[in-house]
Amino acid sequence: MANTCTDHHNDDAEPAPDATAPTPPEQTWHLTIAYDGSAYAGWQVQTKQKTVQGELRTRVRLLFRSPELKVYGGSRTDAGVHALDQQVSFTAPTPPDMTPDKLVYVLNRWLPDDIMVLRARICPGAFNPRYDNAGKAYTYCIAPGRRVNPLFARFVWRTPRPLAVPAMREAAALLTGEHDFSSFAANPGYELESSVRKLYRLDVSEQHGLIFINAVGESFMYKMVRGLAGYLVHIGAGHAPAADATRVLAARDRSQAADSAPPQGLFLAKVFWNDDEWRHYEPLIPPFTLI
Structure with missing residues (x-):
């Protein structure tokens, strides 16, 4: 859906109160x-x-x-x-x-x-x-088994050991698409008519010793991105094979997936206004360069 708002550019002085003026529109x-x-x-x-x-x-x-x-x-x-x-x-x-x-x-x-x-x-x-939006993108940041610079430590999840990124990518590919994501939502069905969601992209990348999970979708359920990130780390840590993602999706049961990732590594990265805008989206890596 296109954003119909219009930009304006004028002075930036603070407004002066006027008790006698009529109520503005x-x-x-x-x-x-x-x-x-x-x-x-x-x-x-x-x-x-x-x-x-x-x-x-x-x-x-x-x-x-x-x-x-x-x-x-x-x-x-x-x-x-x-x-x-x-x-x-x-x-x-x-x-x-x-x-x-x-x-x-x-x-x-x-x-x-x-x-x-x-x-x-x-x-x-x-x-x-x-x-009125057409989709959203989130980025989750992980420091796998290593200390990080204290200036950005509060923006990453520091896992206790290194992670197998190829296995995480394989599982992410199985999770991409239109599925019932009940197994990854904190409150499946809460205030929702359906727990089916369309996940356009679920990418796992590495840079500078950090791992980034980028989730792009039409919409997301409550804590769904953190649920996905926690499960991909579960796979990367060797607790289940990548193919387990198919079983977890089919179960439609939150208890069948891993614990959710903690909140500090998650960024709302981008909101889309046009249906195909996500196709050209490139996430900012790392996202905390703008914080």
Whole structure:
């Protein structure tokens, strides 16, 4: 599905309050943000816990003087998961001098250093990134059996031993395609009509002593990517042959796969707006170069 939002570029001065001015017309905004999720209990607002959505919503409500404003995200990332391309929307009364450049400037002054607004757009109609996207890509980072530079240690899963990458690739090929992925979702069937998903790509690559799992799909169930990553590490560690992936898929039972990978190695890497955009996608490796 094509993204119909339009870019605007004007001044970036902060808006001045005007108590006598009439209420401005509502506009739907579309933001792209990045964040280091290490200090957050995930994207979604939670009671008494710091979340990315909560931090962003507080600032947006202040900026637009709209205490009931709702902020929607394209992916409900888990606690400790990071994002390079999280998509956000909200609708708010928007003064004529509130431009996308100005919004980016002000929010980035107000937000904590581990959350950054990359881009802002005004949409001509209704828009919700959770439902209006055409697919997503995630990258999972692994340090197999080795110490890593402490400057990026919090962005990788350090496994206790080296991993057999060829076996991981063989299993990944068996998992690619349209399948029932109940065996890899934390809550199979939760709020879902179907647990069948189309996985366009599941690649395993090596660079600089690290292993990267790239998952590209139409949509993903809750903790599905972490489930896939944990299972591929299970295969790479020699706990099962690559062909076991076929059995696990057919079982449609979460207990038949390995434990999920921990959250710190996972990045929401890219959101697609056009149906074939994923075909030309090349993941940023390593993804934490943008954090």
